[in-house]
Ligand SMILES: Nc1ncnc2c1ncn2[C@@H]1O[C@H](COP(=O)(O)OP(=O)(O)OP(=O)(O)O)[C@@H](O)[C@H]1O
């Protein structure tokens with residue numbers, strides 16, 4: 001297993017395609033994300049944004065093309081899948097916290113059961129990350145006792161406890177009330193400042209302008225445009241991007 | 252914690268009308284039965300079948316009805332345990348990503364669900380008692396067991412001379428119930444949102460660990476209410492093993508009813524005994540249900 005590919009790429013997608021039955025959700029997607037790079041993906045509903053990032057940790061299986069994460073090739077080998085998942089954290093739109101476990105237990109489950117770390121150490125680690133997302137005082141509560149914003153921050157801490165090299169965010173603020181969006185974005189900005197490699201699907205353009213190194217616009221399963229935020233927002237090349245931006249920036 | 256919401260306890264005019272109607276109906280039926288049947292009730296034989304005076308030891312010892320009840324409870328508890336284990340395995344297999352376990356489990360469930368219990372019990376009883384029981388080596392065990400272990404075994408499985416018979420019946424009953432429990436478990440597992448499995452996978456958990464620490468704990472809570480119903484069905488269905496001569500409550504009640512010629516009294520009393528056991532089971536599960544799911548507060 002050649003981990004050192006000689007370049008700086010953390011994630012490399014080459015000609016990735018994905019079908020749901022007869023429907024082609026991804027068409028020949030090429031994408032390279034360097035170590036420490038922050039990529040923001042936007043695009044209309046159904047354009048394949050979620051499908052794309054879910055292929056990166058094998059929540060969806062791609063049918064053709066090549067996915068390489070940190071030098072590990074994604075194939076049917078469960079060992080490779082496990083290795084990749086160990087390096088990739090994910091935050092979902094619907095939080096997906098474990099409702100039967102306390103906040104602390106949500107954070108220690110992965111380290112203890114996947115990594116075999118002892119309880120005391122796992123709890124120490126969990127408290128460290130709960131502090132990073134500013135809710136150490138909620139450690140003993142259950143997810144249902146927290147606000148949406150707090151739940152999403154727990155979800156971020158839960159992922160970070162596995163000390164991933166890459167974090168994937170799938171519309172992390174779309175299910176939140178407006179007043180809670182900022183607290184989650186602030187945590188994500190702080191995370192970006194630590195040098196974490198991040199791919200965020202989001203329509204929060206203010207956030208995108210602040211943290212993104214690269215903007216990607218998707219439509220109909222394809223990457224239509226990839227550019228720096230400055231270029232992307234001031235002079236988008238494709239008509240579809242222009243239309244999309246005018247729609248989402250208008251309100 | 253919020254104050255538990257209470258249903259209204261006030262009595263309305265409609266409630267009184269309903270109550271009056273029910274009382275009238277019951278009274279009328281009782282009157283009709285009494286006048287048409289011209290039956291002379293005699294409950295005097297029942298108590299002596301519950302307990303009898305043992306001349307030798309000079310104590311009250313349980314008689315047929317109590318013995319039958321104990322056998323019924325014994326067989327029901329064992330069958331619940333065995334059926335649950337089997338049912339959970341089959342239920343998990345039903346949700347497997349692999350075709351083979353899914354197919355086997357599906358075939359088993361459909362096989363059991365689509366034949367009535369009576370043919371199943373007869374066929375399986377003979378199969379189990381002739382094929383499986385010798386493998387278990389119960390007879391050798393009884394012959395070679397020390398008096399101490401035999402006492403324990405008799406407490407768990409009933410009298411030694413009926414033990415193979417009891418175990419065969421219990422396994423048949425378990426196999427029947429397992430199919431229904433498998434369906435309950437399958438539904439419970441599938442009711443856990445897909446995102447839970449995905450979240451488990453993204454924090455690095457293996458397939459097994461996701462099941463063990465994420466899915467099953469949440470499925471259990473959904474499974475308890477229907478499982479309570481299935482256990483009560485199992486207790487009631489245990490009366491069917493009377494057909495294969497397991498000497499449980501219904502079997503003995505039948506013998507008493509015939510020998511005493513007091514059908515109504517014996518069967519009414521037996522029905523009440525079943526009711527008490529089943530209702531106690533329902534209450535116990537109701538408590539369990541309330542104690543679980545505390546995190547949803
Ligand atoms: N499990 C599935 N089975 C069938 N079709 C699916 C499945 N998941 C996604 N799709 C389809 O694939 C397409 C892309 O879906 P995807 O969820 O990736 O879009 P998206 O860009 O994330 O949209 P949104 O902004 O609504 O989240 C959609 O047309 C969707 O209907």
Ligand SMILES: [Mg+2]
Pocket residue numbers: 049050051170171
């Ligand atoms: Mg999506």
